[in-house]
């Protein structure tokens with residue numbers, strides 16, 4: 121990739137963005153969530169992580185990195201203090217309208233990179249609507265990559281496979297925003313879940329105690345830097361493969 125194959129859109133001007141999209145019609149949209157993360161992490165953790173990993177992914181591959189969307193689909197924290205959620209339908213529309221705008225700029229492919237596990241569900245349905253309406257843009261979406269490697273390397277168990285204020289998220293935050301992490305307040309918490317969890321109306325919000333799900337005391341900046349690198353590397357590989365498969369990198 122050439123040196124100018126990525127751009128931070130939020131800091132760029134109209135002529136810079138027009139010039140970039142004419143040469144590299146690819147965008148990365150980080151999507152986060154504003155939600156409680158216990159006593160030791162800030163409520164914009166998911167958004168900060170999505171944005172930082174999206175920027176590093178673009179540096180290692182290509183793309184116009186858009187300003188992160190701070191509100192997500194966080195029904196699991198409905199009515200929990202310090203948490204905001206859009207409804208499934210509203211979030212679908214936000215994604216759909218954003219992708220349609222990008223298409224009208226001439227963007228040919230977008231990578232919607234989430235820092236929050238529930239966002240991909242409404243994104244999937246928004247994508248199906250876009251396809252149905254024949255909007256001419258390719259959409260890759262999902263959580264930032266590398267989570268399987270991180271879970272395998274973590275010292276502590278995840279809580280039901282989820283990622284929330286645990287060793288992994290706390291380590292990643294220690295890597296990208298150490299001033300925002302209050303390790304002195306970090307405590308392990310594995311709230312018990314009845315056997316119908318995941319198959320009933322019970323959500324993480326119903327089961328939470330401190331707001332932590334896992335063991336953040338095992339977190340370290342060293343692990344965070346390693347896992348951040350894995351997230352960016354694997355995300356960049358996925359994105360490059362996706363663009364290549366659609367013949368979008370030709371001539372680059």
Ligand SMILES: [Zn+2]
Pocket residue numbers: 157165166235236283284285289
């Ligand atoms: Zn989170």
